Amino acid sequence: MVFMALMAEAAWTQTLPKHRRATIEPSLVNVAAGGEQAFKIVLNATRLMAADVVKEVKWAVNDVPGGNDQVGTITADGRYRAPATTPSPREIHVCAEVPAANRYLWATVLVGDGRPVYRPCGGWIEPVIAGQGRTEHLVDPHGIGLAADGTLLIADTKGSQVVRFSPAGKYLGHIGNGQGSEAGQFTEPRIVLTDSEGRIYVSDSKGDRPRIQIFNARGEFLAIFAEKGLRPGMILRAHGMALDPQGRLFVIDVDNMRVSVYDRHNQHLYDWGREGLWPGEFNAPHGIFVDKNSDVFVNGYYGPTDKFNSEGDYLCSFCFPDPPNGPVYFHNLTGDRWGNVYVSVRSKGGYQGALQKDGKMISLVKYNNNGTYVTAWGLTGVHSESSAVVDAQGRVYCLFKGEKEMGVEVFREE
Numbered sequence: 231m232v233f234m235a236l237m238a239e240a241a242w243t244q245t246l247p248k249h250r251r252a253t254i255e256p257s258l259v260n261v262a263a264g265g266e267q268a269f270k271i272v273l274n275a276t277r278l279m280a281a282d283v284v285k286e287v288k289w290a291v292n293d294v295p296g297g298n299d300q301v302g303t304i305t306a307d308g309r310y311r312a313p314a315t316t317p318s319p320r321e322i323h324v325c326a327e328v329p330a331a332n333r334y335l336w337a338t339v340l341v342g343d344g345r346p347v348y349r350p351c352g353g354w355i356e357p358v359i360a361g362q363g364r365t366e367h368l369v370d371p372h373g374i375g376l377a378a379d380g381t382l383l384i385a386d387t388k389g390s391q392v393v394r395f396s397p398a399g400k401y402l403g404h405i406g407n408g409q410g411s412e413a414g415q416f417t418e419p420r421i422v423l424t425d426s427e428g429r430i431y432v433s434d435s436k437g438d439r440p441r442i443q444i445f446n447a448r449g450e451f452l453a454i455f456a457e458k459g460l461r462p463g464m465i466l467r468a469h470g471m472a473l474d475p476q477g478r479l480f481v482i483d484v485d486n487m488r489v490s491v492y493d494r495h496n497q498h499l500y501d502w503g504r505e506g507l508w509p510g511e512f513n514a515p516h517g518i519f520v521d522k523n524s525d526v527f528v529n530g531y532y533g534p535t536d537k538f539n540s541e542g543d544y545l546c547s548f549c550f551p552d553p554p555n556g557p558v559y560f561h562n563l564t565g566d567r568w569g570n571v572y573v574s575v576r577s578k579g580g581y582q583g584a585l586q587k588d589g590k591m592i593s594l595v596k597y598n599n600n601g602t603y604v605t606a607w608g609l610t611g612v613h614s615e616s617s618a619v620v621d622a623q624g625r626v627y628c629l630f631k632g633e634k635e636m637g638v639e640v641f642r643e644e
Contacts, residue, residue: 250276251545252284252330257602258338261312269308269337271328288327293567302339312341319624319643321346321604323568331539332523336568338598345605348594348626348641354399355637367393367401368636373421373562374629376619377447378428382638384629385419385432392422392432394449397627399637405430405449411437414451421471421562421617433468433481441468442481444496455496456481463498465490470518470562472526474540480520482528487512489528489542502542503528510536510544517573519565521599527571529560535573537601548601549573557595566620569599574616574628594618594628594641609639 253272261267271284289304291297297304301322304310310324322339340346356365363369369389376382381402382395390409394402407414418435425431428447435441442456442465456465466485473479477494488503503512514531521527524540535549549571551558557575564572573595592606593616609616609630616630626641 254335254337257600260340263316267310290325334522336599346643348607349644351642352640353638355635375422383422385422387418390416413454441465472518472520474520474524482515517562521569529563562617571597
């Protein structure tokens with residue numbers, strides 16, 4: 231029986247088209263406790279081929295096949311029934327696996343009325359030392375990463391260091407070999423991330439040196455690559471980085487206005503993207519997130535956020551500038567296991583005082599994988615910029631810096 235099941239799965243996998251994409255409908259819906267909502271998967275029209283409803287769907291709720299009493303259930307034909315009482319968190323993810331180029335799809339169910347609300351649930355603050363513009367350990371924190379053991383890694387640009395902290399804010403030391411332009415040293419690091427094997431990737435600005443470095447989980451230098459320059463595979467100013475399920479590394483090059491892609495052996499594969507203001511073109515790209523389909527989300531510093539497939543084919547845009555009381559600068563973005571996208575934003579005034587949505591101060595805006603707005607929230611203190619990372623439990627770790635304090639604030643949906 232197991233052999234037959236594996237054969238069936240292999241045959242099902244081989245039916246996946248390379249380019250025809252699917253859409254889940256509806257993308258976001260409020261459902262009362264105990265209520266129902268039907269979902270469907272549409273295989274999108276292509277040249278001389280009409281759109282069609284996909285009948286071969288594997289449905290799950292929060293990654294549980296068929297769902298359960300706690301998060302709700304879903305039938306083989308896509309009818310979702312919410313749990314009898316409102317769950318916490320009440321944001322539920324209807325998941326579909328289909329024979330399409332984007333094999334995995336997600337829709338958002340909000341059990342009850344209104345938008346989900348994120349509340350602080352932890353974090354730490356380091357006060358700025360008077361007259362020095364720095365804390366005991368940090369000078370100019372820019373990017374935050376999360377190791378598998380929960381350790382936080384912070385890329386400190388002006389401090390030319392990558393620093394470890396516990397989630398509670400205990401200083402755990404540095405990685406690498408200190409400040410400098412040699413391999414294993416740092417000169418204005420910007421973004422840090424870790425892979426499934428615990429390796430640490432850092433994007434840097436090392437003079438005429440390569441732009442990407444890798445360290446092992448202990449913080450010991452392993453490799454450096456991506457030479458400075460204009461030619462394919464070269465990078466001028468590395469910023470956002472993300473890994474796809476195949477282990478390919480996608481790197482934002484702010485000044486070359488493109489995405490550079492490398493394999494798991496650090497060999498250059500291809501680049502894509504070009505400067506411009508039309509949909510799918512780049513205007514100072516900054517942040518990047520790659521989902522389970524290897525679809526790529528890129529935010530421009532001046533907006534919006536664009537979605538592409540892994541080869542750089544444009545799919546859609548969302549998270550547009552909204553002055554005077556909405557965001558106009560978009561520093562970075564991150565994502566979670568269900569393909570949700572979290573964009574770090576700020577207002578034209580620099581600090582967040584004027585940045586409002588639905589009457590509330592905001593600095594993070596959340597969209598689902600389809601580019602549908604989910605919710606927004608702000609940090610507790612006054613700050614100029616933030617970056618974020620999300621753990622497997624949905625907790626959002628927000629790195630921030632301000633005039634009087636710097637640190638990390640952790641949020642969870644209530």
